[in-house]
Amino acid sequence: MSRPTTEATLPFEVALASYDPVLGLEVHVELGTQTKMFCGCAAVFGGEPNAQVCPVCLGLPGALPVVNEKAVESAIRIGLALDCRIASWCRFARKNYFYPDMPKNFQTSQYDEPIAFGGHLDVELEDGSTYRVEIERAHMEEDTGKSSHVGGATGRIHGATHSLVDYNRAGIPLIEIVTKPMTGAGERAPEIARAYVATLRDLLKALGVSDVKMEQGSMRCDVNLSLMPKGSTTFGTRTETKNVNSLRSVERAVRYEIGRQAAILAAGGTIIQETRHWHEDTGVTTSGREKSDADDYRYFPEPDLVPVAPSAEYVEALRATLPEPPAARRRRLQAQWGYSDLEMRDVVNAALVDLIEQTVGAGASAAGARKWWSGEIARRANDAGSDVPTLAASIGVGPAEVVELESLVTGGRLNDSMARAVWEGVLAGEGTPTVVADARGLQLVQDSGALEAAVDRVIEANPEVAQKIRDGKAQAAGALIGQVMKELKGQADAAAARELILAKLA
Structure with missing residues (x-):
């Protein structure tokens, strides 16, 4: 199997001597609902390919979506747990793009009207200090299908002979939680990224809204990272490393991108705004595609769904269900x-x-x-x-x-x-x-006579050790206790043996 080409990187400490990292994390969480976001298909992991689909999640003409009430409830509870403001009125939008993993050629998401916004999550670091991560928004959307590229050496589309698409995942309810840009983290940026995802995972698990199994893709992290020269306040061009699915990989991806981007900038090059793939086996990222901006997706309000307008009473009732942090x-x-x-x-x-x-x-x-x-x-x-x-x-x-x-x-x-x-x-x-x-046949010897006889035999066989105990060196009893255990095939009560030895010799 061919390996991804490793780009030049600067050592982590060298990179940070000249550049400050700017970090942003987008975490996608599959909600643990019984059905999909806009239809009644089962939302379970591991089914036969394309067995959990219907005209709605396949985007067939004339099929109309209906919002999953449980998903909206979960989204509000997540927003409240992140100390977000909950929108009193919000809409879904169509995010238009052409990929085979989305049969409608658009993803039903939220754009400028998210269900939750303006929150934060306090993250405890290894040294006991706390870093506050500001939350930009948490919005509802649907997951895409899963493409498998066959015939190539890397499992990527490049070099594959053909691709297979499983639409079971298409339409699964998702919450995307987006942080505000994090600055000033310096050398702790990789640690903060890992700690944030770990803390968020624990919170979501406590809420009971998702199984947060990163290895199965029910929680995934996109790592956005850019560098700005020391002393500058202008953000650099960012890259987005997609679908990082373990805590360790989140930390490694941040560290690698810092070194890779710093090497490019130090050599007089420019960073390309792009998505990148993370390679778990080699610990590197490789180029995916040039990153689109919001305008490229041609967002517009979803005409087939009514707005979501939770009442203040409903939101407060959900707040009362939040678990202990x-x-x-x-x-x-x-x-x-x-x-x-x-x-x-x-x-x-x-x-x-x-x-x-x-x-x-x-x-x-x-x-x-x-x-x-x-x-x-x-x-x-x-x-x-x-x-x-x-x-x-x-x-x-x-x-x-x-x-x-x-x-x-x-x-x-x-x-x-x-x-x-x-x-x-x-x-x-x-x-x-x-x-x-x-x-x-495991049972401590309960016969005090048998234990005493074993102690007597051991004392007699080890006169030098016995004399040390008589001279006040009680710690020497350990050697005799080991001999007693051996005499009784490991079934002696060590504490009782010690007490008996000291009683006879001290």
């Missing part, structure tokens, strides 16, 4: 659970907040919930290229299993190493923790 929720849970900042950050990055909250609610300790969900199962999820909640659901493991496992430890049946072995059995599908422990 994710950042506030995380701070509250961190305080309840007693996690350090580093522990909480790891939990958030591993998408474990919901799972741990459910597990603690089911009766586990906060420390135990974090321990078991961020241990072996997290390693397996990482190896599988998944996350813990997804993997846990696929193998049928949930909060109840963690609660049961912890109770076997606190109840004195299992020690930590035995519990780890049981957990591995649970993850392998061998049954509940109790079933696995029974099947493997």
